[in-house]
Amino acid sequence: MRSTRPRAESSKPLTEQTTDVHRPSVAAAVGRGVGNGWALLARGVGGLARVGTARPESPGFEPDDLDAGADPGDLDLEPDEERVAPSHQRDGAALAILIAGFLVAVGVWFGAAGPVGALINAAVRSAVGIAAIGAPVVLVVLALVLMRRPANPGKQPRHIGGVLLLGLPALGLVHLIAGAPRDFTGRCNAGGYIGYVVGTPLTNGVTAWVSVPILLLIMAFGALILSERTIHDVVAGTGEYLGLRLRGNPHPDEDDETPWETDRIEGADRYRRDADDQTDRRDLDGEAGYRAERPETGYSPDPYDNYPPDDGTARRRTPRASQYGAYDAPAPGRDSGGFRRGATAGQMRDTARTEIIGDRRGAAADPGLFEELRTTRRGAANDFAAADFGDADLAGAATDPLGSDNLTEPIDRSTAARPVAEPVADADPASWEDTPATPAGPAAGRGRHEAATAAAAPVEAPRPAPGRRPDAENSYHVPPTSLLIEGEPPVAGSRANDDMIDRITGVLEQFKIDAMVTGYTRGPTVTRYEVELGPGVKVEKITALQRNIAYAVATDNVRLLAPIPGKSAVGIEVPNSDREMVRLADVLEAPSTLKDKHPLVIGLGKDIEGDFVSANLAKMPHLLVAGSTGSGKSSFVNSMLVSLLTRATPEDVRMILIDPKMVELTPYEGIPHLITPIITEPKKAAAALAWLVEEMEQRYQDMKASRVRHIDDFNRKVRSGEITAPLGSEREYKPYPYILAIVDELADLMMTAPRDVEDAIVRITQKARAAGIHLVLATQRPSVDVVTGLIKTNVPSRLAFATSSLTDSRVILDQPGAEKLIGMGDGLFLPMGAGRPIRMQGAFVADEEIAAVVDYSREQAQPEFVDGVTTAKAGDKKEIDSDIGNDLDDLLQAIELVVSSQFGSTSMLQRKLRVGFAKAGRLMDLMETRGVVGPSEGSKAREVLVKPEDLAGVIASITGGDAPAADTD
Numbered sequence: 001m002r003s004t005r006p007r008a009e010s011s012k013p014l015t016e017q018t019t020d021v022h023r024p025s026v027a028a029a030v031g032r033g034v035g036n037g038w039a040l041l042a043r044g045v046g047g048l049a050r051v052g053t054a055r056p057e058s059p060g061f062e063p064d065d066l067d068a069g070a071d072p073g074d075l076d077l078e079p080d081e082e083r084v085a086p087s088h089q090r091d092g093a094a095l096a097i098l099i100a101g102f103l104v105a106v107g108v109w110f111g112a113a114g115p116v117g118a119l120i121n122a123a124v125r126s127a128v129g130i131a132a133i134g135a136p137v138v139l140v141v142l143a144l145v146l147m148r149r150p151a152n153p154g155k156q157p158r159h160i161g162g163v164l165l166l167g168l169p170a171l172g173l174v175h176l177i178a179g180a181p182r183d184f185t186g187r188c189n190a191g192g193y194i195g196y197v198v199g200t201p202l203t204n205g206v207t208a209w210v211s212v213p214i215l216l217l218i219m220a221f222g223a224l225i226l227s228e229r230t231i232h233d234v235v236a237g238t239g240e241y242l243g244l245r246l247r248g249n250p251h252p253d254e255d256d257e258t259p260w261e262t263d264r265i266e267g268a269d270r271y272r273r274d275a276d277d278q279t280d281r282r283d284l285d286g287e288a289g290y291r292a293e294r295p296e297t298g299y300s301p302d303p304y305d306n307y308p309p310d311d312g313t314a315r316r317r318t319p320r321a322s323q324y325g326a327y328d329a330p331a332p333g334r335d336s337g338g339f340r341r342g343a344t345a346g347q348m349r350d351t352a353r354t355e356i357i358g359d360r361r362g363a364a365a366d367p368g369l370f371e372e373l374r375t376t377r378r379g380a381a382n383d384f385a386a387a388d389f390g391d392a393d394l395a396g397a398a399t400d401p402l403g404s405d406n407l408t409e410p411i412d413r414s415t416a417a418r419p420v421a422e423p424v425a426d427a428d429p430a431s432w433e434d435t436p437a438t439p440a441g442p443a444a445g446r447g448r449h450e451a452a453t454a455a456a457a458p459v460e461a462p463r464p465a466p467g468r469r470p471d472a473e474n475s476y477h478v479p480p481t482s483l484l485i486e487g488e489p490p491v492a493g494s495r496a497n498d499d500m501i502d503r504i505t506g507v508l509e510q511f512k513i514d515a516m517v518t519g520y521t522r523g524p525t526v527t528r529y530e531v532e533l534g535p536g537v538k539v540e541k542i543t544a545l546q547r548n549i550a551y552a553v554a555t556d557n558v559r560l561l562a563p564i565p566g567k568s569a570v571g572i573e574v575p576n577s578d579r580e581m582v583r584l585a586d587v588l589e590a591p592s593t594l595k596d597k598h599p600l601v602i603g604l605g606k607d608i609e610g611d612f613v614s615a616n617l618a619k620m621p622h623l624l625v626a627g628s629t630g631s632g633k634s635s636f637v638n639s640m641l642v643s644l645l646t647r648a649t650p651e652d653v654r655m656i657l658i659d660p661k662m663v664e665l666t667p668y669e670g671i672p673h674l675i676t677p678i679i680t681e682p683k684k685a686a687a688a689l690a691w692l693v694e695e696m697e698q699r700y701q702d703m704k705a706s707r708v709r710h711i712d713d714f715n716r717k718v719r720s721g722e723i724t725a726p727l728g729s730e731r732e733y734k735p736y737p738y739i740l741a742i743v744d745e746l747a748d749l750m751m752t753a754p755r756d757v758e759d760a761i762v763r764i765t766q767k768a769r770a771a772g773i774h775l776v777l778a779t780q781r782p783s784v785d786v787v788t789g790l791i792k793t794n795v796p797s798r799l800a801f802a803t804s805s806l807t808d809s810r811v812i813l814d815q816p817g818a819e820k821l822i823g824m825g826d827g828l829f830l831p832m833g834a835g836r837p838i839r840m841q842g843a844f845v846a847d848e849e850i851a852a853v854v855d856y857s858r859e860q861a862q863p864e865f866v867d868g869v870t871t872a873k874a875g876d877k878k879e880i881d882s883d884i885g886n887d888l889d890d891l892l893q894a895i896e897l898v899v900s901s902q903f904g905s906t907s908m909l910q911r912k913l914r915v916g917f918a919k920a921g922r923l924m925d926l927m928e929t930r931g932v933v934g935p936s937e938g939s940k941a942r943e944v945l946v947k948p949e950d951l952a953g954v955i956a957s958i959t960g961g962d963a964p965a966a967d968t969d
């Protein structure tokens with residue numbers, strides 16, 4: 001979202017250009033007076049044209065300024081009033097075009113504007129021929145568009161290009177159709193001089209047989225550019241209009257808002273009930289309702305207040321409402337109905353039932369329509385496939401992706417990994433009518449169930465058996481992104497941006513710095529203003545003004561980039577007072593994200609240019625995430641997990657979730673991707689990391705035996721049968737899934753078992769990349785005792801949200817910056833190998849979206865837990881309890897003595913161990929706390945509670961020898 005202000009074409013230093021205003025001449029004052037008058041007039045007309053639209057008024061020069069008795073001379077001397085705000089410039093241009101349109105209309109249509117009118121008529125006619133008749137209309141429309149819509153500099157080239165590509169060939173065609181006249185009058189009645197220039201040379205060169213189609217094609221291209229459509233869109237839209245499902249759509253479930261599909265009322269009852277539950281009924285009226293109620297003005301100065309409330313009233317795409325189970329295309333035995341966008345609840349109530357029945361009968365009676373319906377979208381295909389589960393032979397299909405021998409059945413990813421919109425061959429339209437309407441398929445969920453209740457005779461359709469193994473062929477389909485809520489369209493530039501430009505310019509002028517704001521790039525959270533310096537101006541002059549700029553824009557979170565990478569300009573990043581929320585749905589559906597099919601690709605957010613940012617965890621290959629409380633870490637972890645759930649099957653990716661805070665990751669409990677239940681105890685987390693090290697070693701063994709260097713090669717060769725387990729081995733090679741371990745609070749782990757945790761992390765991060773094992777470590781305390789030097793060195797990708805101090809920013813990014821972030825997902829992403837971090841707004845995913853995606857996944861399969869992941873292994877170094885400290889050896893000797901002699905005397909310990917009374921007493925107390933001896937009985941020896949035969953077990957429990965740590969999972 002870039003906007004540029006052309007820099008003054010002058011060899012003068014910028015100071016001269018900008019400070020001239022402080023030395024007004026009479027001529028300049030008159031010029032400015034006229035300019036201001038024009039601006040006032042333009043603003044008045046623009047204001048009238050904008051009645052009822054959302055385009056904001058620009059602050060700045062107010063008519064009231066004059067009323068207030070301000071001396072016009074004073075006005076001239078004030079730099080703030082000297083400038084005409086960009087929106088007024090736009091109004092001025094619009095007004096000029098409007099006047100031109102009026103003059104052309106009078107001159108061309110009525111020939112009534114005197115000699116000027118005649119001149120205009122002649123000029124316009126000679127230029128564009130008979131198109132002159134339409135010229136006034138075009139000019140008036142253009143003026144109105146300029147007045148009513150906010151400036152969108154990013155789109156300007158496209159609009160201009162589109163108009164030229166459409167208009168010029170049209171004039172050329174008119175010229176050719178009129179017989180390519182050679183005389184002036186003839187041309188004025190054809191395509192004018194422009195039509196002649198476009199049409200004649202081309203036709204002379206290639207004949208009209210070729211030139212006419214070429215001109216038509218160019219016009220079509222211009223129309224595509226103007227309408228922001230691609231040829232694919234047009235073809236697909238035409239196909240859909242004709243009721244045909246076009247095959248070959250790369251994203252079969254994306255935006256399949258075919259006319260017939262949005263017309264279904266299926267599940268309207270469910271929708272109504274959900275809607276009724278909401279105190280705010282706005283979303284029943286769809287987008288319009290939401291928009292109408294969203295305040296356009298009155299932004300709070302606190303950026304945190306300016307998000308639209310996430311109260312479930314946010315806009316949903318029609319098919320997205322499949323989280324209500326309603327919008328998936330009908331399956332056999334399921335009701336189909338229509339739901340019109342923006343239909344009111346009342347309309348839905350009135351029409352739902354009748355349309356449901358009518359539509360279903362119609363579809364059943366018409367096999368063609370049935371075929372069309374059942375091949376419509378992935379959701380539908382899922383339903384069909386799932387309806388088939390009942391017949392599937394489950395026996396033997398189940399395999400263990402991470403079983404005791406760590407092997408899995410080869411998985412045919414072509415069928416298992418990605419759902420495709422393939423019809424089920426044996427679906428029988430004839431039986432459809434007779435089949436009671438039922439929910440079906442993996443997405444059934446609550447919505448589907450509700451849909452069933454709207455039907456005549458709900459009967460449970462075959463559903464995937466609870467606990468089905470996730471790898472049963474074709475059984476698992478990733479949750480569609482249609483379960484997620486899409487965001488609002490981005491804002492190109494707003495009144496707030498104009499205001500900021502004025503404030504920054506004000507600071508530059510006050511400090512007499514020869515520099516000016518030449519453009520800005522608006523991201524969702526911050527806008528980067530570009531400042532170009534005049535010749536001989538030191539960059540430091542601006543960087544030294546950081547605090548003054550922060551003062552002028554009234555926020556501490558101003559970040560300077562000197563220079564902006566790749567540009568000769570200084571960047572000043574200022575938070576938007578009207579910040580926008582980035583929804584995960586939009587990031588996941590961005591072409592750049594969809595392009596990469598890797599299952600470990602996650603949606604991150606949007607960068608400052610307004611481009612979506614996604615990243616492949618496999619390439620990171622390990623990620624460290626830090627940020628203080630409320631900075632958006634948990635939102636990131638949620639976005640990451642939801643991204644993975646919508647892209648990866650449990651065969652693709654398995655996960656270990658470590659959540660010492662105990663509540664953050666609970667919503668993901670039970671997803672089939674889990675290797676072990678969500679770990680909340682730091683000791684078990686340390687054991688799980690140790691297990692990962694073993695898993696990594698195992699994978700390396702297999703890769704080594706197969707002479708491959710990466711798990712992807714191993715999996716590919718296993719699938720193709722190129723490699724098999726060594727002869728004589730009872731094992732069978734199966735593809736290894738990627739394993740992702742996510743630690744939600746590293747600090748808690750590092751507090752409990754620093755050496756073991758650091759050790760395991762370092763071992764995994766050093767070589768697990770090739771084994772397909774990846775770590776994501778998050779912490780809100782990026783201090784050096786948590787993110788140790790060793791961990792930092794081995795975790796190359798970093799994501800910093802707002803940190804509370806510069807030191808924390810340095811720990812996580814090795815540079816300042818994160819302390820200037822403004823929280824709520826504002827982040828700096830430093831991928832492996834990048835020199836400079838990318839500023840981005842993290843994607844947001846609401847709890848209800850998480851629940852919808854998790855439910856969809858959980859309903860299809862239960863996790864297959866691997867035994868022993870959280871069990872401390874024999875031989876693992878045990879953390880010696882802190883109360884024992886350095887006395888371990890003495891304690892073990894004492895236990896041996898007491899247990900073997902069955903005599904619990906302190907003086908015996910003194911004698912045999914040659915220790916003092918105090919030490920012997922302490923050892924006795926330690927033995928008491930570990931149940932070796934009973935409590936003190938005064939001067940008598942203590943009772944010994946452990947039999948000699950149990951001695952080894954007691955010693956092991958203290959040293960971590962043989963005894964397993966409690967594993968209650």
Ligand SMILES: Nc1ncnc2c1ncn2[C@@H]1O[C@H](COP(=O)(O)OP(=O)(O)OP(=O)(O)O)[C@@H](O)[C@H]1O
Pocket residue numbers: 581582627628629630631632633634635636780824825826841842843844
């Ligand atoms: N990407 C985002 N977009 C919009 N709002 C966000 C985003 N991330 C976080 N927020 C807002 O900030 C609040 C705090 O975020 P979050 O819980 O993710 O912070 P945190 O860093 O995990 O804090 P803690 O460590 O205390 O859990 C959220 O409730 C949400 O309202």
